Amino acid sequence: MSNRELSHTIQSNLWFTPVIYVFFSFLFVGVALTADFQYELGKHMRPYFSVDYSLTQALVGTLTAAILTLTTFTFNLILLVFTTFSGQFSPRMLKNFIASKSTQRVLGIFTSSFFYMLLCFLFLNKETAQYYFAVPVFATLIAALSMGTFIFFINHAVEWLQVNQMTYDMKKEALSIVKSTLEDEVDPNKVKDLSTINDQSYKSMGLTITARKSGYIQLVDFITMIEEAQKDDIVIRLEYTIGNYVFASTPIITYWKNNAIEIDELKYLSLISIRRKQTEVQDIEFSINKLVEVAIRSIGHYDPKTATNVIYQIGEILASISRESIFSNYLMDESNKLRIILQKRDFNHYLYHGFGYIRHYAKANVIVSTEIIKVLALMAHSLNTRDYKAVWEFGLFTASGFEDHFLYKIDHQQFYQALSNLAVTTRHEKEYEEYWENRKK
Template identity: 50%
Template sequence: MLRDGILPYSIKKYTNMSKRERWHEIYTNLWFTPILYAFLSFILIAVTMMLDFSFGAGQAVSPFLSVSSQLTNTIVSTLTTAILSVSTFTFNSILVVFTTFSGQFSPRVLKNFIANKATQRVLGIFTGSFLYVVICFFFIDTQSTSKFFTIPLTAICLAVLSAGTFIFFINHSVKWLQVNHMTENMKAESVNIIQNSLQQELDPYRVEETDAISAEFPECPGHQVVAPRSGYIQVVDFINLIEEAKKDNLLIKMEVKVGDYNYASTPMLKYWKKDASTVDEYKYQKLISVGKHQTEIQDIEFSINKLVEVAIRSLGNNDPKTAINTIYQIGDLLVLISQIGYFAPYLKDKCGELRIILKDLSFEDYLHVGFGCIRHYSRDNVLITIEMLKALKLMAQSIHPNHYQSLWDFAAGTAEGLESDWLFNFDNRLFYKALFDLAEITKNEHEYKKLKQKVSCEV
């Protein structure tokens, strides 16, 4: 058995990951699916060779269907070149897609394209097909008088499959280059993260009644658990963290949240021990994964920021339609967050004992994450600002009234920050109508009148 020091880092890192991290890393890696298809290709090679060489399938079938060794060699060698050519052209197409995505949208959306099952299956089919024909080519003796059936038939079927896969991949790439499909896919990924990180993982442990929580806070300074190295907080195993805190009878306060960059030897969490027993701080370090880059496993903010970057790039490329579509997608995500998240930073164990105090984001924070940068870069674009106000209005019609004031405060700040020395009359009417509609839903008509007077004087 290999020791940890012998294993290369590329393999060793998987042993240090949680199960959730490991599966995410594997499925978003471009190597996993092609290796799987290559393994299936070796199985297919063994089966077809056994049928032709050991069981004489070519002799058993009709002479019309059997193929001589020389013709089989010619077929396989020709298909080897053809499949390699198609594979090369496909890989070139992937590079073109990567370049387009990086330049026009965001380099961070490349991972979405790579992790897409269709993309990985295309590469897997080409890899498996090429391996099959090139390995079979070396086992066929042109001087032999043997007849073949399963090898040439399988090679032809794989060539037809590769041709069909090539057509599918072209259609798949063109579809992915459509912005609506890309943003919809990114939103679906964000929804999955929200449901896993907020609804399924944290919400069962959140404390809903927070009025009496302050009485449980210790007055003495706690003990700190520091980061083992510098990097982004990628994943926090909250469930095991609660269980370990229960075993050690601890109260833990998180000093960081998922997505934060933390320096080595700076605090990640603080804990208070309710008895005199010792605490193994190393096991708490292991429950917090620190890496070189941000991941989408638990980081909702990072996932939303990818959509934000698409919107900002679209504004810079004079593509308002893409920016508007992305704004509505972000609004839809924020509605989902407001509906499934309690936003209480307190987590309890199964016995109802307070165990973890999170450094969490409120709905107002998520609202700023989603629209703050877009508001900044569109402060001189009244049309985009109007669409943002319309998106806020739609959100107000869907979320709980508790969040009305956050929406109105953000809209009021947006209106005050609009940089425009003049407006067309029609744009002016649309702007104030969108603002009034939001004020009416959020019960801020009086504030709207004062804001309109203030903005009108400034404009």
């Protein structure tokens, strides 16, 4: 498992942060018991500061049960959030709530507090220490912290359940994947001048490497693969891309050798992570699809406002991809030699995955479809000019399916005004006039 996969796995699990907090609770227990048993801190305090054995036992015992109850209630609240999100939005969004640092820290504080109370209660000894100070004081402070944390968690759950905040967090996650995967890892190695590439010789039959197991391609270590291909002096073509499902024995790599050196095929297989489920580590489409599912569910629940909000979030992601990405499927090494041929991905691909499914499910909803056209027009102000044609054609095809769905004159005006704005922004005024003339016939 690579460092990125390990980091993602740790972040998306509930157990890691609580384990760290429990470890620190053990240290607090050690400090408190040492202060009271070995140094008899309570005897050196003024009488109104020290606490006798019976009061300490009652305090710690009561707080142990109270914090356990509070922790149980918190877990029940998390399950309630999970159920709500699964039914109303998308089950794939649950990981976002689990991966939230606030959620993990809350559970860490509750779990560590319970262990502190439990261990202190276990080691209380009337014969060894008649008067206590550190144990009850720490217990009181930890109980107050737990109560404050519980109030914070209620507020956190309520805020996270708000659709605007939820979709905003998902958009930030998608933008971070765009930056880490496209901008920082892949794009620096892409061939920018395609006229310098002659890939005719790589369209012939090459040697293939087959997958050893079935699953989704979660991650590809492009940088290491380029370095290894440079050492072996080979050119690699990836037959599938991140997010695709492959079967065992499916050829996933084709390579061409420039020498007679024996190639360690397992080395290249180890650079491709195939697991049983999709993740967002490098999969931009998967992170976009989570937003798409929210929009589709919102349309089905007659919630156009949520659908519109999601459409704008997707639009910002697509605009970022257009501005920052180099849509080339060729990766070169530091000597400017071709090393990896990727599956072709252009802006049309991401545009379809972002709005294609929403357009299909909203085909009878003029309001949502009008918002799609408006978002396309807004996106066009931020897009790379090479993608104007793709956005205009997508908007035109969307408009072509709505000639018979207008119930009111205002629907007609709003829709075609948005399409006109899109034509002006993408410099397709002539095509819009032709479309309008054909429609009036």
